[in-house]
Amino acid sequence: MAETGTQTKNRRTVGDHRLNRRVPAWHRPISIFALAFLCALATLTTPSLAEQPADAERGQKLYRACKACHEIGVDARNGVGPHLDGLFGRTAGSIENFKYSSVMRIRGGAGLEWTQETLDAYLEKPRAFVGGTRMSYRGMKKQQDRDDLIAYLREASDRDPAAHPDIPKPAHPEIGAEAMALTGDPDYGEYLSSECVTCHQLSGRADGIPSIIGWPKAAFIRALFDYKTNVRSHQVMQNMTANLGNEEIAALAAYFGSIDPQ
Amino acid sequence: MTQISRRTFGLFAGAGAASLALPLYARAQGKPKVVIIGGGAGGATAARYIAKDAGDAIDVTLIEANATYTTCFFSNLYLGGYRTFESITHSYDKLASNYGITVVNGYAQTIDREAKTVTMADGSKVDYDRLIVAPGIDLIWDSVPGYSEEAAEVMPHSWKAGPQTKLLKAKLDAIENGQQIVMVAPPNPYRCPPGPYERVSMFAHVLKEKGFTDSKITIIDPKSKFSKQALFQEGWDKHYPGMIEWYGPDVHGGIASVDPASGQVETDLDTFQGDLVNVIPAQKAGMIAASAGLANESGFCAIDPYSMRSRVDDNVFVIGDACIAGDMPKSGFSANSQAKVAAMAVRGDLIGSKVFPAKYSNTCWSLIESNDGVKVGAQYAATDEKIASTSKFISQTGEDSGVRQETYEESVGWYKGITTDIFGA
Numbered sequence: 001m002a003e004t005g006t007q008t009k010n011r012r013t014v015g016d017h018r019l020n021r022r023v024p025a026w027h028r029p030i031s032i033f034a035l036a037f038l039c040a041l042a043t044l045t046t047p048s049l050a051e052q053p054a055d056a057e058r059g060q061k062l063y064r065a066c067k068a069c070h071e072i073g074v075d076a077r078n079g080v081g082p083h084l085d086g087l088f089g090r091t092a093g094s095i096e097n098f099k100y101s102s103v104m105r106i107r108g109g110a111g112l113e114w115t116q117e118t119l120d121a122y123l124e125k126p127r128a129f130v131g132g133t134r135m136s137y138r139g140m141k142k143q144q145d146r147d148d149l150i151a152y153l154r155e156a157s158d159r160d161p162a163a164h165p166d167i168p169k170p171a172h173p174e175i176g177a178e179a180m181a182l183t184g185d186p187d188y189g190e191y192l193s194s195e196c197v198t199c200h201q202l203s204g205r206a207d208g209i210p211s212i213i214g215w216p217k218a219a220f221i222r223a224l225f226d227y228k229t230n231v232r233s234h235q236v237m238q239n240m241t242a243n244l245g246n247e248e249i250a251a252l253a254a255y256f257g258s259i260d261p262q
Numbered sequence: 263m264t265q266i267s268r269r270t271f272g273l274f275a276g277a278g279a280a281s282l283a284l285p286l287y288a289r290a291q292g293k294p295k296v297v298i299i300g301g302g303a304g305g306a307t308a309a310r311y312i313a314k315d316a317g318d319a320i321d322v323t324l325i326e327a328n329a330t331y332t333t334c335f336f337s338n339l340y341l342g343g344y345r346t347f348e349s350i351t352h353s354y355d356k357l358a359s360n361y362g363i364t365v366v367n368g369y370a371q372t373i374d375r376e377a378k379t380v381t382m383a384d385g386s387k388v389d390y391d392r393l394i395v396a397p398g399i400d401l402i403w404d405s406v407p408g409y410s411e412e413a414a415e416v417m418p419h420s421w422k423a424g425p426q427t428k429l430l431k432a433k434l435d436a437i438e439n440g441q442q443i444v445m446v447a448p449p450n451p452y453r454c455p456p457g458p459y460e461r462v463s464m465f466a467h468v469l470k471e472k473g474f475t476d477s478k479i480t481i482i483d484p485k486s487k488f489s490k491q492a493l494f495q496e497g498w499d500k501h502y503p504g505m506i507e508w509y510g511p512d513v514h515g516g517i518a519s520v521d522p523a524s525g526q527v528e529t530d531l532d533t534f535q536g537d538l539v540n541v542i543p544a545q546k547a548g549m550i551a552a553s554a555g556l557a558n559e560s561g562f563c564a565i566d567p568y569s570m571r572s573r574v575d576d577n578v579f580v581i582g583d584a585c586i587a588g589d590m591p592k593s594g595f596s597a598n599s600q601a602k603v604a605a606m607a608v609r610g611d612l613i614g615s616k617v618f619p620a621k622y623s624n625t626c627w628s629l630i631e632s633n634d635g636v637k638v639g640a641q642y643a644a645t646d647e648k649i650a651s652t653s654k655f656i657s658q659t660g661e662d663s664g665v666r667q668e669t670y671e672e673s674v675g676w677y678k679g680i681t682t683d684i685f686g687a
Contacts, residue, residue, distance in 0.1 A: 008581075138671070191618045194602040195310070198595060198623075199679040203687060208675025236625055236656040236672075239641055242653045 047205050052144060057156040062145055065137070069219075072153070074160035080219045083165045089155040092130075097166050099214035101204055101261045103132035118152070127206070134261055135152025136210035164200050182250035184217075189255025192248055195240065196256075204221065204261030215257040220253040272677070285462060288374040297380055299370045299391035299550060300328030301354060303333070304597030305396030305580030306684045311605035313361040319613045321386055323364040324357065325380065331685075332423040334454060335594040336677055339629060340402075340465030341420075343471075354687035358403040359482040370397075373554035375575050378381050385433035392608045395563070395572075396582045396597065398422070399453050402561070405544035406446060408519040416522040417539040421453060428601025433467055433538045440476040442537030445471070446517060447483040451562070451585050452545045456638070460628040463494065464655055465629055466502040479532055481508045482517055490628060490638055491589075496659045497630035507658050542570045547584035554578075564585045567644035568620050570604035587622075588648030589640070596624045598680055620644045628674035633663070635670030 061113045063072075069081035076083040084099040091098040093108035100108075107130055112118060122129045125145050140146050143251065204211045212220070226232040228241040244252075273684045296312055298305045301324050309324040333352045339345040342674040369383040373393065380388045400421060403410050409417070420430040436442065443465055447458045462479055469477050487510070488494075498506045515530030527534045544553070546561030556563045556572055563580040564573035569587060572578040581604050582597030590596045609675075610617035620687055623641030640654035657669060 104330040138668075187616075191606070192621070195599070195621055195623055197647070197679065197683050198598055199625075199676045201679050201682055203682075205678070206675075207678040208673075209679055235637065235657070236639055239639060239653050239655050240623065243641060243643075 004194045038075050054147040054151035056151040058154045059148035062149045063152055074154045077165050080215050084157050087114050101132050101134045119150050124240055134204045134205045134211040174227040179246040179249045184250035184254030188256045189251035192252050194254050213256050217253045278473050294391045295321045296392050296437040297323045297388050298394040299325050300396035302398055303594035304601045307598045307601035308394050308605045309363050310686050311602055313363050316609050324368045325370045327369045329367055334423045336428045337423040338461045338464045342467045352685045359687050363410050394579045397550050397584050399545040399583045400546040406548050413522040417541045419542050421542050439474040443479040443536035443538045445481045446541040447541045448542040449484040449544050455591050456626055456628045459494045462634050463630045466505050479506045482514055483510050486510045501631040551584045567649045569602050569607040590649050593626055599623050633667040633670050635673050637669055
C-alpha cells in the first residue's frame with residue numbers, strides 16, 4: 001500500500017479544511033433554559049454536595065426546569081403538564097381534565113401513587129419509569145438534585161392548594177397576541193401539521209422529541225413564538241417557525257390542541 | 263402530452279378544482295385510482311396520506327418489489343452496532359390493514375403513459391388515474407471503471423439498504439487489526455449527502471471499540487468538499503485521531519479504476535489497497551423513471567416545484583431521490599416532505615379537495631461517535647424555477663457534548679416519528 005507516499009501531500013490538503021471551517025451565520029442567543037441551567041450550576045458548585053440533607057431552597061431553583069410546563073402553589077393550573085398541588089399521595093394520571101398519556105392513566109389505575117420513592121424513580125429517567133409518558137423531560141441524574149427538588153415539591157405542593165386548576169392560564173400579553181386573538185382553523189392546522197409529524201408523534205409519545213399534542217392554546221402559541229423570536233434556542237424549531245405567520249400558528253395550536261393522547 | 267404549468271393549471275382550478283375531477287368520476291364509473299410505484303420514504307408516505315385524507319374516495323395501490331422495507335437512514339447506525347437490522351426494517355401490514363391501501367408485492371416493469379397502465383414483471387397490469395413514481399435511485403455501475411453489479415458482491419456499495427447492508431456489516435466485522443478500509447465516495451448528486459461520511463465514522467467507531475489502532479480508513483472522493491465537512495473532520499480529529507484520511511480530487515487526481523479481485527483502487531496519484539473496499543458509484547433515478555421517459559439527460563426527473571407533478575406528464579408525479587428537487591437534498595426526510603405535497607395535489611386533482619401552498623422541509627442527522635450527533639436542515643418554498651431554500655441551519659463546530667447528545671437523542675426520536683409517519687400506526 002502506497003499510503004505513506006501520499007502523506008506529505010495529503011497533510012497540506014487535508015489541513016486546508018481547517019481554514020475553510022464554516023461558521024454558520026447563526027445567531028444563537030442564550031436561552032432562558034440555559035440561564036436557568038447556569039443558575040442551577042452556580043448553586044451546584046458548593047462543596048460536598050452528595051449525601052447532604054435535602055435542601056428545599058435549592059430544590060426551588062432546580063424546579064425552574066419544570067416551570068415551563070408545570071404550575072404549583074396558589075392559582076396553579078393545568079398547562080402543558082398537570083398542576084402539582086397535592087402531588088404527594090396523588091394517584092398517577094388522576095387529574096380529571098388533564099390529557100394524560102394512556103400509559104400514565106393505566107399505571108395510575110394499577111396503583112401507581114406519587115411518593116418520595118416513585119417521584120425519585122420517575123424524575124431520574126421519566127421515559128424508563130413510565131414508558132410512553134408525554135413528559136419530555138430527559139431526567140435528573142444526581143440523587144442530591146432529585147432529593148432537593150422533591151423536598152421543594154413536598155413543601156410547595158401542600159402549601160396553597162389550587163383553587164381553579166381548569167381555568168386556562170392567561171396568555172402572556174406581549175407574546176403572540178395576534179395569533180392568540182385568532183380562531184385557528186384546525187383543518188388548515190392539520191395540513192400544516194404534516195411538517196411537524198415527521199418528528200413529533202401524533203400518539204403523543206415523547207421518544208427523544210417532545211410531545212406537542214393536547215397543549216393549551218396559549219402555551220403552544222408561546223412556544224412557537226419563543227422559537228420564532230430566538231428566545232428558545234433549537235435550530236430545527238427556529239428554522240421551522242421562521243416562516244410561520246399568525247394564522248398558521250393559530251391553526252397549528254387549534255389542531256394539535258384538539259388531539260387526544262393515545 | 264403538453265405540460266400544464268401551475269399558472270395554467272390555476273386557470274382550470276379557478277373554475278373549481280372539481281371541474282378536473284368530475285370527468286374522472288364519469289369516465290371511470292367508480293373511484294379514481296392512484297398507483298404509487300415504490301414503497302420507500304416517499305412512496306409509502308404518499309400512499310398513506312392519500313388514503314388517510316381521502317378516506318374511501320380514492321382507490322390507492324402501492325407497488326413495491328420487496329416484502330419489507332429497510333431504511334437507508336439509520337443503516338449506518340446498524341453498521342456501527344447501534345441498531346439491529348430488525349429495528350430498521352418495516353412492514354407494509356399497517357398500510358394495508360389500517361388505511362385500506364392495496365399493497366402489491368411485485369416489480370413494476372413498465373409504464374404506458376398513454377394507456378395510463380403499469381405493467382408488472384409477471385405481466386399483470388394496474389390502471390391509474392394518477393401515478394406517483396418513487397423508485398429511489400439506481401446505481402451507475404460503470405461510473406467507476408471496473409465496478410459492476412457482480413463486483414458489488416466483493417466491494418459492496420450498500421447504498422440501497424438490505425442484503426448489501428448486511429454484507430458490508432459482515433465484512434466490517436471481519437476486519438482484523440492492521441487491515442485497511444477504503445471508501446470510494448460518490449459524485450454529486452447522490453442519495454444522502456452526509457451518508458458516506460457518517461458511514462466512515464461508524465467504520466472508525468467499530469475499529470476503535472476493538473482497539474484496532476493499526477487499521478486505517480481512506481476515503482477517495484471525487485468531490486472537493488462534502489456535506490458537514492467541518493463537523494465530520496473536527497469529530498474525526500477528536501474521536502479517531504490519525505485513523506481517517508480523506509483525499510479529494512486535487513490529491514488523488516482522479517479515480518482510474520477498481521479491481522475487485524485484488525481489492526485495489528487505482529487513482530492518478532497512487533494505488534490504494536483495501537481489505538474492505540466500499541464503492542459508492544454515481545446515481546440516477548430508478549430505472550422505471552427513465553424507461554417511462556420521465557427522466558431528463560441528468561438521469562433524474564424534472565418536476566413542477568408547486569406540486570411535484572412531472573414536467574412531462576400531468577398525470578404523473580415524481581417524488582424522492584428520483585426527482586430533481588432544486589435545493590433539497592436526496593434524503594428520506596425530503597422524500598417524506600415531497601410526498602405530502604404530491605398527495606395533496608393528487609387529492610385536489612381527483613376529488614377536488616383543497617390544495618394549500620406547498621411547503622417543504624428537511625433535516626439530516628448524522629452520528630460521528632456515541633452521543634456525538636450533528637444535524638443540518640432547511641426549509642424550502644416552491645418558485646417557478648425550482649424548490650428553493652428559504653432558511654437553513656447547521657450544527658456548529660465546538661458544540662459541547664450535552665448539545666451533541668441531545669442532537670443524537672433527537673435523531674432517535676425523529677426515526678421513530680418518521681417511520682410512524684411513513685408506515686402508519
